[in-house]
Amino acid sequence: xxxxxxxxxxxAVVALAPIPAKAQAYTAPRTVDGQPDLQGIWQVxxxxxxxxxxAKGLIVEPKxxxxxxxxxxxxxxxxxxxxxxSADPLNKCYMPxxxxxxxxxxxxxxxxxxxxxxxxYEYIHNWRNVYLKRNKHLEAIDFWQGDSIGHWEGDTLVVDxxxxxxxxxxxKAGDFHSDALHVTERYTRTGPDTLRYEATIEDPKxxxxxxxxxxxxxxxxxxxxxxxxxxxxxxxxxxxxxxATK
Amino acid sequence: xxIKFAVLAGAAGMLFSALPVLAHHSFAAEFDATKPVTVKGTxxxxxxVNPHSHLRFDVKAEDGTIEHWSAECLPPNGLYRQxxxxxxxxxxxxxxxxxxxxxxxSNYMWTQTIVTADGRRLLSGSxxxxxxxxxxxxxxxP
Numbered sequence: 001x002x003x004x005x006x007x008x009x010x011x012a013v014v015a016l017a018p019i020p021a022k023a024q025a026y027t028a029p030r031t032v033d034g035q036p037d038l039q040g041i042w043q044v045x046x047x048x049x050x051x052x053x054x055a056k057g058l059i060v061e062p063k064x065x066x067x068x069x070x071x072x073x074x075x076x077x078x079x080x081x082x083x084x085x086s087a088d089p090l091n092k093c094y095m096p097x098x099x100x101x102x103x104x105x106x107x108x109x110x111x112x113x114x115x116x117x118x119x120x121y122e123y124i125h126n127w128r129n130v131y132l133k134r135n136k137h138l139e140a141i142d143f144w145q146g147d148s149i150g151h152w153e154g155d156t157l158v159v160d161x162x163x164x165x166x167x168x169x170x171x172k173a174g175d176f177h178s179d180a181l182h183v184t185e186r187y188t189r190t191g192p193d194t195l196r197y198e199a200t201i202e203d204p205k206x207x208x209x210x211x212x213x214x215x216x217x218x219x220x221x222x223x224x225x226x227x228x229x230x231x232x233x234x235x236x237x238x239x240x241x242x243x244a245t246k
Numbered sequence: 247x248x249i250k251f252a253v254l255a256g257a258a259g260m261l262f263s264a265l266p267v268l269a270h271h272s273f274a275a276e277f278d279a280t281k282p283v284t285v286k287g288t289x290x291x292x293x294x295v296n297p298h299s300h301l302r303f304d305v306k307a308e309d310g311t312i313e314h315w316s317a318e319c320l321p322p323n324g325l326y327r328q329x330x331x332x333x334x335x336x337x338x339x340x341x342x343x344x345x346x347x348x349x350x351x352s353n354y355m356w357t358q359t360i361v362t363a364d365g366r367r368l369l370s371g372s373x374x375x376x377x378x379x380x381x382x383x384x385x386x387x388p
Binding site for chain 2: 085086091093122228229230231232233242244245
């Protein structure tokens, strides 16, 4: 009897092990439509944008925390890193792409309806519409932030992002991808003021296997928290500012 | 004619620990991190523009000529979260601006702190992003 009980307990522990303990312990409140409520203003506490591989605990797969580049792609990454000051797409005020947009030191705000989850970003007025009632991506087209189709798996919003272009990087360290990039995001409330963000990144032209990041977004709890205005038109602005000093 | 400005070398070591990290353009490409400067001048205008606000000020050279300077500050969102508003610095105020000078030698700089004549020390550049959860709360809105 005792052995049987121990066996059952062990089986239960094994069965639960792959699920993060925190994620299952918290049940998100519901929206008026009955969806898990992800709404609010959220932001990473410490932006990993400088170098994803150096952000502690960010890359959860593979276990070594390294982005699994194919040899030629690794050489390109190193070249990118060397030229980051001029070559980083963000230094040209380009849109960041996914998942970089979620990892910057700027807040984002989530809104929900029965049919869509909308994400507004302070960073250069980006927004994304995650369509919950569509099942097919737009064909033969690329966008900086791709095309997002979502569904609910329990309390987790799962977003399939396709139609991404090959112009964006993942961070300042030159980590990059091709136009074969496909990102699967998972948004899970893990507490009243925390939202776990996970992204599985696949690109058979660049990587030897899919890799995955996981990071907590924190709710802005300040009384007057809101997105403010931020835009980027750097080169013209810099030229004008310098001219004025002459 | 080469004009001497009231440019004082800052304490280099002190500032290296807090090099600004910019999200939209490269600090390293534009500014010389080995040349911290402190410049004293008179504010002519504060431009609240993206992706950086600019503090424009005039520096009087030893021979009496006036040189126009511009200092890159956080954009309006970042300054607001640091407690700034449009009354924080006004035209005509004497300021001491600390930061790093442009690599191309122009009278252009990235600024980290601005000290006003009445002794207020204002954070004008952030070492990490623009208003993370550690930033002070925005002032109450009317």
